[in-house]
Structure formats: C-alpha cells, structure tokens
Amino acid sequence: MSIAPSAARQDAARPSTRPSARPRRRKTAGWGATPWLFLLIPLAFLVTFTYIPVANMFWYSVTDWDGLALEKGFVGADNFVSISTRPEYFRVFAVSLYYLVGAGAQLILALYFATLLSFNTRFKNFFKGVIFFPYLLNGVAIGLMFLYFFRPGGTLDSTLAIFGLQDPPLWLGDPSIVNISLAATSVWRYMGLNFVLFLGAIQSVPSEQYEAADLDGASSWQKFRFIILPSIRRILGLTMILAVSGALSAFEMPYIMTGGANGSTTFVIQTVDTAFRFANVGLASAMAIVLLVIVLLITAVQRKFFPDEKATVE
Amino acid sequence: MTTTERATVSPPQSTAPASRKPRRRRADLGFLGTVLKYASLVAACVAALMPIVTIFMLAFKTNEEYRTTGPLDAPSSWLNFDNFVTAFTQGGMVTGFLNTGFILVISITGTIFTGTMTAYAIDRFRFRGRPLVTGLFLLATLVPAVTTQVATFQIINGMGLFNTPWAAIVLFTGTDIVAIFIFLQFMASIPISLDEAAMLDGANRFTVYWRIILPLLKPAVATVVIIKGIAVYNEFYIPFLYMPSRDLGVISTSLFRFMGPFGSRWEVIAAGAILVMIPTLVAFLFLQRFIYNGLVSGATK
Numbered sequence: 327m328s329i330a331p332s333a334a335r336q337d338a339a340r341p342s343t344r345p346s347a348r349p350r351r352r353k354t355a356g357w358g359a360t361p362w363l364f365l366l367i368p369l370a371f372l373v374t375f376t377y378i379p380v381a382n383m384f385w386y387s388v389t390d391w392d393g394l395a396l397e398k399g400f401v402g403a404d405n406f407v408s409i410s411t412r413p414e415y416f417r418v419f420a421v422s423l424y425y426l427v428g429a430g431a432q433l434i435l436a437l438y439f440a441t442l443l444s445f446n447t448r449f450k451n452f453f454k455g456v457i458f459f460p461y462l463l464n465g466v467a468i469g470l471m472f473l474y475f476f477r478p479g480g481t482l483d484s485t486l487a488i489f490g491l492q493d494p495p496l497w498l499g500d501p502s503i504v505n506i507s508l509a510a511t512s513v514w515r516y517m518g519l520n521f522v523l524f525l526g527a528i529q530s531v532p533s534e535q536y537e538a539a540d541l542d543g544a545s546s547w548q549k550f551r552f553i554i555l556p557s558i559r560r561i562l563g564l565t566m567i568l569a570v571s572g573a574l575s576a577f578e579m580p581y582i583m584t585g586g587a588n589g590s591t592t593f594v595i596q597t598v599d600t601a602f603r604f605a606n607v608g609l610a611s612a613m614a615i616v617l618l619v620i621v622l623l624i625t626a627v628q629r630k631f632f633p634d635e636k637a638t639v640e
Numbered sequence: 641m642t643t644t645e646r647a648t649v650s651p652p653q654s655t656a657p658a659s660r661k662p663r664r665r666r667a668d669l670g671f672l673g674t675v676l677k678y679a680s681l682v683a684a685c686v687a688a689l690m691p692i693v694t695i696f697m698l699a700f701k702t703n704e705e706y707r708t709t710g711p712l713d714a715p716s717s718w719l720n721f722d723n724f725v726t727a728f729t730q731g732g733m734v735t736g737f738l739n740t741g742f743i744l745v746i747s748i749t750g751t752i753f754t755g756t757m758t759a760y761a762i763d764r765f766r767f768r769g770r771p772l773v774t775g776l777f778l779l780a781t782l783v784p785a786v787t788t789q790v791a792t793f794q795i796i797n798g799m800g801l802f803n804t805p806w807a808a809i810v811l812f813t814g815t816d817i818v819a820i821f822i823f824l825q826f827m828a829s830i831p832i833s834l835d836e837a838a839m840l841d842g843a844n845r846f847t848v849y850w851r852i853i854l855p856l857l858k859p860a861v862a863t864v865v866i867i868k869g870i871a872v873y874n875e876f877y878i879p880f881l882y883m884p885s886r887d888l889g890v891i892s893t894s895l896f897r898f899m900g901p902f903g904s905r906w907e908v909i910a911a912g913a914i915l916v917m918i919p920t921l922v923a924f925l926f927l928q929r930f931i932y933n934g935l936v937s938g939a940t941k
Contacts, residue, residue, distance in 0.1 A: 372815045376780045393793075470912075618783060
C-alpha cells in the first residue's frame with residue numbers, strides 16, 4: 327500500500343482537487359450522490375419486491391389475516407404453534423425426504439457422468455448435450471410429458487411390458503409411490519445442470535496433472551479420488567446446499583403434475599394453498615418464515631463447512 | 641485411502657521432469673471399463689430422450705390411433721399436423737407466445753439496465769454505505785422466491801398490477817442477483833484507466849457508463865440475455881399466480897390450461913408440449929457454448 331501511485335491516480339482522475347487527501351480512496355468518488363443515482367432504481371426494486379414482502383411476512387405471521395379484510399387480528403404465536411403441533415402441517419416435511427433422496431441420487435449420477443465424460447470419449451458433445459438438454463425445457467411441458475410417461479398404459483408401463491413386467495402399479499395414483507415418481511421427474515429435470523457444473527470444474531484441472539498421474543501409474547479410481555474430487559470440492563459444496571434447499575422447497579413438478587393430490591403435497595404447495603386457496607395469509611406467512619429460517623440455517627452450515635473465498639464482492 | 645497413496649499420487653509434479661514420455665491422455669479403463677462406460681452413457685441418453693420421443697410420436701397420431709396404439713408405436717403418418725394446428729389455434733398458444741415475447745423483451749431490457757447500473761455503482765465507486773448495499777443484494781439471494789409470494793402478492797395487488805403483464809415484468813426485472821454478479825465479475829476486468837481517460841476528456845460518470853462500460857460489457861450482456869431468457873420463458877408460477885386471465889396466458893400457463901379442455905386428448909397435449917419445446921431446442925443448438933458458459937458462471941456466483 328504505497329501512497330504515491332494512488333495519489334498519482336487521483337490526480338489524473340480529479341485534477342482540480344488536492345492530491346492524496348485520503349489515500350484509501352483508490353477510485354475517485356466524484357460527487358457523493360452519483361453512485362446513489364445509479365442505485366436508485368435497482369434498490370427500489372430490491373426493497374419493494376424482496377425486503378418489504380419479507381418484513382410484511384413477519385407482521386402477517388402473527389395475525390389471522392385472510393388477505394382481504396381491512397383489520398388484521400393479532401394472534402401472537404398461534405400460527406407457529408399450529409404449525410408445530412398439528413400433524414397435517416409437519417407431515418408434509420416427510421415428503422421432502424423423497425426429494426432429498428432424489429437430490430442425493432441426482433448428485434451421484436451427475437458426478438458419475440461428469441467423470442466419465444472428463445476422460446476421452448467419442449461423441450462427447452452429443453452425450454453432453456443430451457444429458458444436459460432436459461434442464462432447459464419448460465416445466466409445464468416436462469410435467470405433461472411425465473403425466474403421459476407415468477399414466478396407466480403410458481410410456482413406462484409399455485417399456486416394462488417389453489421386459490415382461492405386467493401389472494405395474496399406479497405410478498401417480500398410489501400414495502406410497504407418487505412421491506418417488508415425482509422425485510424421479512425432478513432428477514430427470516435438474517440432473518443436467520449439476521452434471522455440466524461438475525464437468526466444467528473437472529475440465530478446469532490442467533491436463534499436466536493427469537499426465538503426471540499416468541506416469542505414476544495411477545488408476546482411474548485414484549485419479550478420481552486425488553485429482554477430480556479435490557478440484558470440484560467447492561462446486562460440490564455449493565450444489566449440495568442448493569440440492570437440500572431445493573428438496574425442501576420442491577414445488578413446480580408436483581404442483582403441475584398432481585396439484586398435491588394423493589399425498590404428494592410439499593411444504594411449499596401447502597403454503598401457497600393456505601394463502602391463496604384457503605385465504606389464510608397469516609398462517610401461510612408463518613409457514614413461509616419457517617422455511618426461510620430453515621434455508622438460512624442450512625446456508626449458514628454450508629458456509630461454515632465450505633468456506634467460499636468469493637463470498638464477498640472484491 | 642492410505643497416506644502412502646496420497647504421497648505418491650497427489651504431488652505428481654515432482655516426478656514429471658525425470659521421465660519424458662510422449663503425451664497421452666487415454667483413459668486406462670480397460671476393455672470392460674470402456675464397454676461399461678459407453679453402455680451407461682447410452683442408457684443415460686435413452687432415459688433423457690425416451691419421454692420426449694414418445695410424446696413427439698404421439699403428437700402425430702390421430703385420436704383413433706392414440707386410443708388403439710401403444711406409446712412406443714410410431715404414428716402411421718409423420719405428416720399429420722392436425723394436432724399442432726388444434727393446439728395452436730384452440731389452445732391459445734398464439735396469445736401465449738405473444739405475451740411471453742412481450743414480457744421477455746421488456747424484462748430482459750430492464751434486467752440489463754438495473755444489473756449494469758448496480759454493478760457500475762458497486763465496482764467503480766467507493767462510498768459510504770457500499771458494504772451495506774452489497775450485503776443487501778447478497779442476502780436477497782438466500783430468500784426462497786416462491787414462499788415470499790404470499791406477501792409479494794399483496795404488494796403487486798396494492799400497486800394495481802394484478803392481472804396485468806406488468807406484474808410479471810416488474811418481478812422478473814426486480815432483482816436479478818445472478819445478473820448483477822455476472823456483470824460485476826466482468827466489469828472487474830475492464831481497466832479503470834479507460835474510465836479515467838474519458839473523465840480527463842471531460843466525460844461525466846453517466847457518459848462513462850453509457851459510452852464506455854455498457855458497450856464493453858456486451859459479452860456479459862449476451863450471457864445474461866441467454867440465462868434470463870431461458871428462465872423467463874420457462875417460468876410458470878409467477879404468471880400463473882398474477883395473471884389468471886386467459887388473454888394474459890404465457891406459454892407455460894397456456895400449456896397448463898390444456899389439461900382441462902383437452903384432458904382426454906393426449907395427442908393435442910403432446911403437440912402443445914412439442915410446440916413449447918421447439919424454440920428451446922433451436923436456441924440450444926445454436927447457442928450451446930454460450931448456454932453452458934452462462935449457466936456455469938450464473939450458478940457458481
């Protein structure tokens with residue numbers, strides 16, 4: 327931190343003012359209001375559509391508001407008590423477990439295929455493209471596609487019949503199977519993103535490391551364990567947190583495909599139904615806060631175990 | 641794994657200069673390994689494509705064929721476009737594409753301006769409150785969007801935007817933090833001396849932003865257009881919640897409404913789904929590399 331160069335820069339940028347009054351100001355600030363003029367609109371959006379709703383949510387969560395009435399009756403912690411004591415509210419967390427298992431399978435599959443394609447492979451771009459493509463598709467199109475895939479006599483049943491498996495179950499009609507089918511659909515949809523992220527991280531390893539490992543006679547497993555795995559540690563940590571919070575807030579696939587029928591209601595479906603179908607904004611806000619707190623806790627844990635060197639700007 | 645193995649494998653550079661063999665980067669998987677590798681890749685492709693291929697075939701079948709043939713049977717004619725015509729004309733797909741296009745153009749333009757302005761202010765200025773502003777944008781990434789709709793709905797409703805396309809537009813434009821981070825990262829690579837030279841020539845901060853920073857950010861803008869475009873095109877819940885009117889259907893909600901009137905006509909639903917997926921496929925084939933790079937830089941921020 328030498329003063330001379332920064333003073334020189336300041337001179338260049340702001341010739342009229344005295345040099346090096348505050349050497350820490352590397353870049354000149356111009357007149358004080360300028361950055362705020364640039365930030366005015368973005369901050370207005372941020373506050374209006376993120377922070378005010380979150381603040382309101384805390385306020386609604388201690389009321390019995392229905393979303394329309396002018397008066398909001400204060401009920402204290404009643405909504406939170408209902409969530410934690412009435413089984414129909416926390417039973418939906420069990421549904422998240424299916425998605426959590428699905429997310430685990432998704433990460434393992436993504437890692438497996440990314441590792442395979444990091445070695446020399448014929449038609450590499452073709453395989454990469456096909457495995458990734460589902461991630462880009464419209465969620466409603468995927469939902470309709472899989473309704474047809476899972477329906478009685480649909481694609482899945484016909485395929486199983488080729489292998490001689492008759493009398494398949496009702497994939498979306500049987501409450502003990504529906505969540506597995508829906509979680510599998512989510513894996514089909516989202517695996518491609520994890521796969522591409524892993525592949526990118528693996529390929530950023532300089533090829534000399536693999537060559538050197540070859541010279542040392544390392545096996546494929548050793549290359550995976552000692553070169554590939556360390557190189558994707560950061561992205562693995564990030565994807566894991568995204569997978570967990572994604573599993574807890576699973577919404578789109580079950581909402582589009584079953585609407586939450588047959589025991590496939592997830593926590594978020596329950597929240598939006600409580601708010602918009604049963605007009606209980608107060609209770610729904612409390613549920614949203616429970617989810618928000620859980621997601622924040624998970625993120626904090628992840629930050630602790632996978633410290634992110636880029637967590638702050640600059 | 642034992643520590644001896646770590647010692648032999650992990651510092652490989654130490655042995656490299658000793659022996660100079662010709663470069664080879666062949667996977668030493670052996671014959672069986674290679675067979676297994678390609679078998680699993682082909683299996684993954686089948687799993688990825690099967691649901692798409694079956695509804696593609698279904699889209700060309702007549703209703704009679706749909707009821708009498710299995711999902712894995714090819715249609716009798718690949719030139720039967722009746723279902724596509726029905727989906728397009730009766731399913732409100734035209735309105736859907738128009739509304740999606742309108743929302744897409746405005747909200748992407750908005751995102752580019754709000755994103756670049758935020759990034760410019762944070763990267764090029766040192767001012768009181770800068771850490772606070774940065775922190776506010778960072779913290780917002782942690783709030784799960786679907787759940788806050790419970791309260792956001794009241795705001796949109798209060799502003800009189802409910803059941804107008806502007807509800808979706810302001811929410812998409814709002815705070816695209818991923819876009820801000822892409823711009824920030826790219827802006828750090830633009831030398832400050834350019835700003836300073838321009839200011840020596842008498843340019844003010846707005847001229848610098850408009851004439852120097854914005855044009856140089858083009859590659860980052862392209863990335864943001866692609867990821868934002870895909871996200872807006874695929875978004876379902878925001879238009880579903882805020883724009884229930886039929887005339888305001890975007891492609892997601894128009895397609896979702898197929899389930900009612902066409903409930904028993906799966907061949908028409910299939911055609912609708914294929915119509916929605918075609919633009920995505922075209923974009924993917926032409927912009928592959930940008931899409932991969934954009935998503936990687938977007939997701940890791």
